[in-house]
Amino acid sequence: MQIMQKTKYILFVVALLSVSALYGADAGSVLSLLDLSRPGLEKVASLHAEGKDSLASVALLDYFKSRTGVKSVGVDASNPKLTKEERRWADEGLEHKFFVHKGYQPSYFYGDDIDWQYWPVKDNELRWQLHRTKWWVPMGKAFRITGDEKYAREWVYQYRDWIRKNPLTEFSGILDKDMENVDNVYFAWRPLEVCDRLAHQIEQFELFMPSEHFTPDFLIDFLDNYHRHADFANSHYSKQGNHLLFEAQRVIFAGAFFPEFKDAAAWRKTGVDILNREIGKQVLPDGVQFELDPGYHMASVNIFGKALRMMDANGYRGEFPESYLDAVGKMVEFTYNIAFPDYTLPVFSDNKLHTKPGMLPNYRSWRKFFPDDCMLRYLATDGKKGHVPAYTSRAFTDGGFYVMRSGWGDDATVMVLKAGPKGEWHNQYDNGTFEMWTAGRNFFPDSGSYIYGGDDEVLKQRNWFRQTAVHNTLTLDNRNLDNRVSKLLKWEATPCGDVTVVETPGYDGLTHRRAVFFVDKKFYVIADEAYGDAAGDVAIHYQLLPCDPVENTAKKSVSTAFADHNNITLRVFGAENMVAEEGWMSPAYRQKEARPAYAFRSQKKSGKPVRFITVIYPTGADDASAHRINATFKGKHSAGGAALEVTVDGKKYPLSYTL
Numbered sequence: 001m002q003i004m005q006k007t008k009y010i011l012f013v014v015a016l017l018s019v020s021a022l023y024g025a026d027a028g029s030v031l032s033l034l035d036l037s038r039p040g041l042e043k044v045a046s047l048h049a050e051g052k053d054s055l056a057s058v059a060l061l062d063y064f065k066s067r068t069g070v071k072s073v074g075v076d077a078s079n080p081k082l083t084k085e086e087r088r089w090a091d092e093g094l095e096h097k098f099f100v101h102k103g104y105q106p107s108y109f110y111g112d113d114i115d116w117q118y119w120p121v122k123d124n125e126l127r128w129q130l131h132r133t134k135w136w137v138p139m140g141k142a143f144r145i146t147g148d149e150k151y152a153r154e155w156v157y158q159y160r161d162w163i164r165k166n167p168l169t170e171f172s173g174i175l176d177k178d179m180e181n182v183d184n185v186y187f188a189w190r191p192l193e194v195c196d197r198l199a200h201q202i203e204q205f206e207l208f209m210p211s212e213h214f215t216p217d218f219l220i221d222f223l224d225n226y227h228r229h230a231d232f233a234n235s236h237y238s239k240q241g242n243h244l245l246f247e248a249q250r251v252i253f254a255g256a257f258f259p260e261f262k263d264a265a266a267w268r269k270t271g272v273d274i275l276n277r278e279i280g281k282q283v284l285p286d287g288v289q290f291e292l293d294p295g296y297h298m299a300s301v302n303i304f305g306k307a308l309r310m311m312d313a314n315g316y317r318g319e320f321p322e323s324y325l326d327a328v329g330k331m332v333e334f335t336y337n338i339a340f341p342d343y344t345l346p347v348f349s350d351n352k353l354h355t356k357p358g359m360l361p362n363y364r365s366w367r368k369f370f371p372d373d374c375m376l377r378y379l380a381t382d383g384k385k386g387h388v389p390a391y392t393s394r395a396f397t398d399g400g401f402y403v404m405r406s407g408w409g410d411d412a413t414v415m416v417l418k419a420g421p422k423g424e425w426h427n428q429y430d431n432g433t434f435e436m437w438t439a440g441r442n443f444f445p446d447s448g449s450y451i452y453g454g455d456d457e458v459l460k461q462r463n464w465f466r467q468t469a470v471h472n473t474l475t476l477d478n479r480n481l482d483n484r485v486s487k488l489l490k491w492e493a494t495p496c497g498d499v500t501v502v503e504t505p506g507y508d509g510l511t512h513r514r515a516v517f518f519v520d521k522k523f524y525v526i527a528d529e530a531y532g533d534a535a536g537d538v539a540i541h542y543q544l545l546p547c548d549p550v551e552n553t554a555k556k557s558v559s560t561a562f563a564d565h566n567n568i569t570l571r572v573f574g575a576e577n578m579v580a581e582e583g584w585m586s587p588a589y590r591q592k593e594a595r596p597a598y599a600f601r602s603q604k605k606s607g608k609p610v611r612f613i614t615v616i617y618p619t620g621a622d623d624a625s626a627h628r629i630n631a632t633f634k635g636k637h638s639a640g641g642a643a644l645e646v647t648v649d650g651k652k653y654p655l656s657y658t659l
Helices: 002-023 027-031 042-049 053-066 084-094 124-130 136-146 149-165 191-208 216-233 241-257 264-281 294-313 322-338 356-367 374-380 456-466
Strands: 394-396 401-405 413-418 433-438 474-476 487-494 497-507 510-519 523-531 536-543 550-552 557-559 568-573 577-581 584-588 591-594 597-604 610-618 629-633 641-648 651-658
Touching (some): 136 149, 191 216, 191 241, 322 374, 356 374, 401 487, 401 510, 474 510, 510 651, 523 641, 568 629, 597 610, 610 629, 610 641
Antiparallel strands (some): 394 401, 413 433, 536 597, 550 557, 568 610, 577 597, 629 641
């Protein structure tokens, strides 16, 4: 066994030396990329001028080891925190079992001789995200905490191996189709992955700097590779969307953390210019990021904020106008307004489930920019300081999110309705959908997204979760919406109740009008009207949380029966029949759970409207069948509004709206 281990170590050293020999950046060329007139680099400049570049490299490493005045806003290298999960990633990384994506665990083995093109599942994300090298920062933390040089030695080997096997070659862009046959450069050098490496290699640089394996020769290799990354990223930005934001922020990081590069100021300026421009394009006037995805909305808040923090920390505040911070503030307000009292957010579009432990760091980070926001202070301190807003309900009319809540505490009832513009790539065919939370339970969680993109099988899985029919809204012939643009017709919020009316001309010849009444701030009534010349099967769909429901097809109702006395009953009036459907919800990538889902259907004739009324009533510990619920429209369909009457346990609730 000892002979085998010794042989393996010798082979490893030979491989390490061969990688260095094969790559080996030229010290003189790298030194020429630096502004050697900067304070502290006098010795490096003198040796370089004398042609003693090997000695200049030694002096340069000494400079970086003792450098002060440059700060990172990432990992605290002097006091890193390493979770058990990160320690596993670090240790598995030593064995070339690379953590690439949380949706694919346990990690795959990429070979003793690392195969950077290995694609075990034809999910594009799995191959793209391999090149984000997520296990290297945990390896750096493990090195700093344990002092074990095996982590640094392996990082140096893998870093050089990646450079050697993933050369930057010319290409015009990223292909969206036939990904299996494109060159490796499309995965290794997609701008998003390049910029991800830019940010995290700053952390690796700091974490591994004390290692004996961080030699002057390796420093030259590192700086050469890093400059290539930053230079490429600064000339290959994505055209739009969250990718562009990520890229600009990380190029700013490169320019702020490595001001020694001659190009550093240009990198910072380009990044700042892009973020200043895009915050006006990608953030709607009400603060909603234009992908209409709460997860990417939060990511965008952090992008804008991290760029500002990095520039502040290093004295490069740049030209961020006051309007920039104002827009970030509106984005923060939107986030906590659509949040439920347990800190979770709706899983609309491609969002994943964000829970309290994950949200607290966001609120604490954002509070540094907005110390006077009392709600943000309340959330950041877990309710110990600050206070909730005086209002309860809130409309974000540009983004199309409408929040109808009874309060901010754990006993509140909250609905978030989504019906806005088309949105960008991560948005779904879901206009009119909603989530409803009461007393600690989300009874109508969105379906989520499950997976992103890849071969036909992967896309089939993604497309199931994007269907209109698997959201809490209306369909024609079970088809996806033809048009994903909704408009607000009415919004009214009072202490006694709220009314929201939205309309979506979702299909050729059919318009869906949805009115939601929050009655006495206690229960919800939804009036759906489908009108136009189209004919066919019209259905409203409802997706419950995973549970064993109590169904009554005769009454067209379904109720939950949780033992903790927190339940709801749903009844639909106006439907011809009630049909159980396939139902799934996905709280995280490649995770899904079966749940009850129903369609309430009626046949629509050309020119004749179809109308439904849904009552969603919190029942608590009561037997749902004990509640006598009835609802009916008063009068015919009208462009000018609607009137209806709802009766619950003998009490009548006349409801109406006019346009």
